[in-house]
Amino acid sequence: MSLLATVQAPDRVRGLILEMPVLESAAPAAALVFAPLLLEVHYARAVLRLVSRIASRLPSSRLGPVDSFISSAASDPDETAAVLHGVLLGPIAPTIDQRRAITAPALVLGHGIDLIHSFSDAKRLARQLPDARLIRTRTFAELWVHPARLTTEISEFLDRVWAEDEARNRDEIS
Numbered sequence: 001m002s003l004l005a006t007v008q009a010p011d012r013v014r015g016l017i018l019e020m021p022v023l024e025s026a027a028p029a030a031a032l033v034f035a036p037l038l039l040e041v042h043y044a045r046a047v048l049r050l051v052s053r054i055a056s057r058l059p060s061s062r063l064g065p066v067d068s069f070i071s072s073a074a075s076d077p078d079e080t081a082a083v084l085h086g087v088l089l090g091p092i093a094p095t096i097d098q099r100r101a102i103t104a105p106a107l108v109l110g111h112g113i114d115l116i117h118s119f120s121d122a123k124r125l126a127r128q129l130p131d132a133r134l135i136r137t138r139t140f141a142e143l144w145v146h147p148a149r150l151t152t153e154i155s156e157f158l159d160r161v162w163a164e165d166e167a168r169n170r171d172e173i174s
Helices: 002-008 024-043 045-056 064-074 077-089 096-100 119-128 148-173
Strands: 016-019 106-110 132-136
Touching (some): 002 016, 024 045, 024 077, 045 064, 045 077, 106 148
Parallel strands (some): 016 106
16 A cells, blocks of 8 residues: 555655565455455355454453454445455555556565565565665564564664655755
8 A cells, every 4th residue: 555655645655664565466366365255255244243243342451463453344245345355456556667666765675474465575665665675574463472673674774765865855945
């Protein structure tokens, strides 16, 4: 979504932090995972509405992954179907030519653990964007579990982006 927004409104984006981008290499794995879910939501709508009503009444567990699962179960089946439909049939990213035209600096975080968030997509994207830097994360959850290394990299990236933007603004005023 960040890439699509950047193509639509490049003047509104100072920089991009792209964690585990999902691009062309992910399409087959995404289809294997999300197509059955879309079929389930479509054909088991009545049952899922009941599950949704029950899940929406559950209190917070204060455990992120558990609450995330409960929140997903509490989602309206029609909304879930719309999201899955968009994931499977909508644009997942700008074209390669559009990516190459993005001038905003980018920090791409990628890992090599799963097929949907493949490192090859992250590596390819970092090569396609004119001002991108690729960082290979140690695990898919490094930013959540052991964030120090990555937050330092992100902070340095943001400092650079803001400094370059301020310098550009000063030059335009003078």
